Amino acid sequence: MSGSWTTIESDPGVFTQLIKEMGVEGILVEEIYDLSEEFLETLKPVYGLIFLFNWVHNDAAVDMNAINKMFFAKQKVNNACATQAILGILLNRKEIKLGAELESFKEITKDLDPTMKGIAIGENDHIRKVHNSFKTQEPFESDERMATSKDDVFHFISYVPVNGSLMEIDGLKEGPVNHGECTEENWLSKVKPVIEKRIAQYQTSEIRFNLMAVTKDPLEGYQKEMKEISQKIHELEKDESKIAELEAAKMDKQDILDKIHMHEAKLNRYSVENARRRHNWFPLIIELLKVLAKNGKLEPAIKESQEKTKKRKEA
Amino acid sequence: PETNDANLQDVLTPEIVSPLLKDRDVCNALFPHLPDNAPLDSQSIEEVLRSPQFIHSVNSLTYALRSGALGPLMAELGLDTSISTSDGAVVAFLRAIQKKEDDTMDES
Secondary structure, X not given: OOOOOOOOOOOHHHHHHXXXXXXXXXXXXXXXXXXXXXXXXXXXXXXXXXXXXXXXXXXXOOOOOHHHHOOOOOOOOXXXXXXXXXXXXXXXXXXXXXXXXXXXXXXXXXXXXXXXXXXXXXXXXXXXXXXXXXXXXXXXXXXOOOOOOOOOOOEEEXXXXXXXXXXXXOOOOOOOEEEEEXXXXXXXXXXXXXXHHHHHHHHOXXXXXXXXXXXXXXXXXXXHHHHHXXXXXXXXXXXXXXXXXXXXXXXXXXXXXXXXXXXXXXXXXHHHHHHHHHOOOHHHXXXXXXXXXXXXXXXHHHHHHHHHHHHHHHO | OOOOOOOHHHXXXXXXXXXXXXXXXXXXXXXHHOOOOOOOOHHHHHHHHHOHHHHHHHHHHHHHHHHHHHHHHHHHHOOOOOOOOOOOHHHXXXXXXXXXXXXXXXXX
């Protein structure tokens, strides 16, 4: 293995930025809290789902015939499993513009078996660098020591429609699990019971899980809608008999504007959080402590903390 | 060793730090160490103090100090390594920082 992979946080903002920095445009990763038709409808088009949980589950038979017709990689690098789950979706959807690096990767690995594909992911400098960039290089951070971090032992499964079948990609299996025929229109309703079954299994225990959708970034769609509604308003304004329709159109335009603002706010929040993830906080911590020291606040804070710590231990 | 130690997270709280942010010089000293694109105002600093990323980092440092990093970090910061560690690593670290500030103020 040419380089090591750090653990990264499983967060939609991290994944969205990770995908962008790997060279793929127009993708937004969203967290799914609700599997209802209404909610899933708002996320469409969905390219794939990533289901993560802190347990290893082995059941269903695999479809060994499908292996040659899709990108399926076995998990060879533990810390890379989040990125690997993402690649399992990106590299199996023809609609997605992968960018130069991933196109090249897909091409180079297309005839490799699942094990070699997994190794190829581990060896890819570009992917590894982007993945590792989500962890700061602080002078005191240590992967081994922070084994209590919630994301270290998560297992990842991708669900993606490939060649008319709903495929489950689990890097710890020998091949994909085929959940049957599906179309672009109905695959989400077909995957819903599959996921619900898994969630039901974990609901009664200590297992934690999370579900994310790899979707088409809606901004381009919103901008198109804005153009169309503005055009419609322009036309309606010319006709004095169409007041009600004009008002309705204006309300629609406001709805779209609201969606655009919410989208902007979401991307902004992702951006702020990612900047904080990548930031080396050590200099700020030291400067803060110096400030407290200069202003006589440090010693009282020490004493207060010693008291608190004692109380916590007694509790 | 940590029978009477402090936690960095208890020390770097908004409650303790915020009152000091009214001082422009304090803010100016902190601004260069904020993430890129963070607004340069006291609200921004307060939000950082509450952020999970900052808190995680502070807790990592507490852990590291207690796991052997105290010596190397003190050396890196030019702190007095003769400070007693009988209360714990974090207390030693903080008292060493205080000592350095006191010595600097005495000199000026």
